[in-house]
Amino acid sequence: MGYTFDFGVVFARWPELLHGCLLTLQLSLLAIPITLGIAIICVFILQLRERISTWLIEGFVELVRNTPFLVQIFFLFFGLPSIGIRLEPNVAAVLALGLNGAAYSIEILRGGVDAISRGQIEAGFALGLHPAQIFRYIILKPALRAVYPAMTSQFIFLMLTSSITSSITARELTHVGAEIEGETFRSFEVYFTVAALYLAMSYGLSKLFAVIYRVSFAYPAAR
Amino acid sequence: MITTLGPAQFLLLAQGLAWTLALSAIGFALGGLGGLVIALARSSGLKWLEGLAAFFIEVFRGTPLLLQLFIVYYGVGLLDLSVSPWMAVSIALMLHASAFLGEIWRGSIEAIPAGQTEAALALGIHYATRMRYIILPQALKISVPATIGFLVQLVKGTSLAAIIGFTELSRTGTLLSNITYRPLLIFGIVGLAYFAVCWPLSRLGRAMERRLTPAART
Numbered sequence: 001m002g003y004t005f006d007f008g009v010v011f012a013r014w015p016e017l018l019h020g021c022l023l024t025l026q027l028s029l030l031a032i033p034i035t036l037g038i039a040i041i042c043v044f045i046l047q048l049r050e051r052i053s054t055w056l057i058e059g060f061v062e063l064v065r066n067t068p069f070l071v072q073i074f075f076l077f078f079g080l081p082s083i084g085i086r087l088e089p090n091v092a093a094v095l096a097l098g099l100n101g102a103a104y105s106i107e108i109l110r111g112g113v114d115a116i117s118r119g120q121i122e123a124g125f126a127l128g129l130h131p132a133q134i135f136r137y138i139i140l141k142p143a144l145r146a147v148y149p150a151m152t153s154q155f156i157f158l159m160l161t162s163s164i165t166s167s168i169t170a171r172e173l174t175h176v177g178a179e180i181e182g183e184t185f186r187s188f189e190v191y192f193t194v195a196a197l198y199l200a201m202s203y204g205l206s207k208l209f210a211v212i213y214r215v216s217f218a219y220p221a222a223r
Numbered sequence: 224m225i226t227t228l229g230p231a232q233f234l235l236l237a238q239g240l241a242w243t244l245a246l247s248a249i250g251f252a253l254g255g256l257g258g259l260v261i262a263l264a265r266s267s268g269l270k271w272l273e274g275l276a277a278f279f280i281e282v283f284r285g286t287p288l289l290l291q292l293f294i295v296y297y298g299v300g301l302l303d304l305s306v307s308p309w310m311a312v313s314i315a316l317m318l319h320a321s322a323f324l325g326e327i328w329r330g331s332i333e334a335i336p337a338g339q340t341e342a343a344l345a346l347g348i349h350y351a352t353r354m355r356y357i358i359l360p361q362a363l364k365i366s367v368p369a370t371i372g373f374l375v376q377l378v379k380g381t382s383l384a385a386i387i388g389f390t391e392l393s394r395t396g397t398l399l400s401n402i403t404y405r406p407l408l409i410f411g412i413v414g415l416a417y418f419a420v421c422w423p424l425s426r427l428g429r430a431m432e433r434r435l436t437p438a439a440r441t
Contacts, residue, residue, distance in 0.1 A: 003301045066375065066421035067414045068382035070393055075414060078400060163287035167386055172290065187297040195290040202285040202399035 013180050020176030021197055026160040027093055027172050034098030035158065039105035043113050043143075044135065046106075056071045057106065064103030069164050070097055077168040093165035093172070101158045108150045112143035145217045152209040156202045163198065173197060226402045228409075239395030240416050246381040246391060249313045251374055254320020261325025263354065266332045276325065283322030289301045289383050291315050296387050313404070316377065323373050331366035332358060365435060371428035375421045392416060 010017075042057045064072065073096040077087060087095065116139055124134040144151070166174035177194040181187050226232070264276035283291065294316035301308045335358050343353040385394035396413035400406040 009413055060420060062425070063414075063418065066379075066425055067417045068379035068393065070382040070385065071396070071410055071417060072404045072413045074393075074397065074400075075407070075410040080411050082405070082407045131421060160285075160287040164383065164386075166289075174287070184350065191290055191293040191297060195286045195294060198287055198290060199285040 004188060005189060007189045007193065009184045009186055010193050011061060013184075016176055016180065017173070017193065017197060020173035020194075021201060023171050023176070024159065024162055024173040024198075025201065026157070027090070027097065027162050027165070027170065030094045031097035031101060031158060031162070032155050034042060034102035035095070035105050035155075039109045040101035040140065042102070042106045043109045047113065047139075061103045062105050064100055065107070069096070069100055069161055070167065072100060073165060073168055082108075088163070089168050089170040092168060093109065093162065096165070097158055097162055100161065101154065104154050104157075105151060109143060109152075110145050112145075112147035113139055115146060116142055128141035133194060148209075148213055148217065152206070155209070156205050159205060160198060203212065225357065226399075228403055228405060232399055232403070235395050235399065236412065236416065239390065239392035239413075240420075242389075242391040243378065243381050243393075243417075244420070246312060246316065246384060246389075247374070247378045248318050250316030250377050250381065253313065253317035254324055254377070257317055257321025258324025258328055261321050262328035262332055265325060265329040269272045275285075276329075278323045280326050283319055287314075288319055288380050289386060291319055292383055292387055308384075308387060308389045312381075312387070312389050314383075316381065319380065320373070322376055323376070324370065327373060328362060328366050328394065330369075331362035334365060335361050350395065368428045368432035368435065371424055371431065375424050375428070378421055378424070 013080065045053050046057060073092065076096050077089065077092040080087060120138055120142075121134060124138045129138070162170075162172055163174040165172060166178060169175065173194055177190050182192045261276050261279060264272045267273060267276075292312065292315045295318070296308065296311040299311050299314065339357055339361075340353065343357050347402070381391060382393040384391055384441070385397065388394070390398070392413055396409050400409040403409060
């Protein structure tokens, strides 16, 4: 084979690549709170066991989980303008990532909330806690702790999924990679480097989440 | 010229769906073979082999599938072989599926009580027979729900082949949306087509999970 690899031209663009990493992290860090917020609200509503809202939330979860992210983002970005809702690429990207992540997070968080024993909640009432306090301290926090590993690997997956938003020209790492490719024609080298950066970011995030766990949930387990 | 959505357009979507299914089937079949190798390597007891398999899994789980497709697509292009996009996508999906299935199956292999391996060793049953008749049949059984779950991921993942120009369901949708100017409708239909494939699989996976863990649910 007559091909000589040249990573030099790619590494020379490191400021742009680094900037791309920051953009990807920014996109993810905007989408994660949306994901978590929707999940907490929906799981709370599910606890009310009201028929129509349960049906709606479960429908949303099934619909999102069983269709590809690419189609979802095309639907939002190319589809919605035809009914008058025009979104910036980055806004559409954050929204799509947030909604997509929410569907998975609802399932995960629901499992954690379902595992909390009723006696614990009744104890809260017996102690005269406000329902909001019960939800926050007796239901939400232990549930989040129980599902923490699944939830955070979901967040890392969200960060990896954000690469797909380059297809609607959202500014993030893969998009930056495509720009560099367009100027250097070193497709393989560019995408190899970009993939390595994603690997580094997912490794970094998993370490960060481990630290957050130690800080937030350091108290001993009940079992 | 604006094309309307007629039977011809639905035929194109059906063809796209067929390609999506074909890609998923190829990825799953080849990835299943690869995954078995990875799972066996990962639980082989040989340090270097386990490390190698663990590294393979980490790399493919820690990078986006889209980038994996790009790298394989441009990578095999460098080998001076004239490889069709079809081949490149299949190879990428195979590697991706190998890593994920390998990790799922490793977990199941390790879930089989060690006493069974010890009993087999005591009886003088060597590695291949032990795996073939004792460990793998049980391990594969517990792994069925997670495996089906991954299959759903894979079907959805094939949509990314559209980005490198492979005309499957998603790309057919993009092309049709460009000539009909009805993106909301087209992507709605495309989404529903994926849903029609993935939802029954998801339900099957969940039903299997419930059957395998009857006590955990009420």
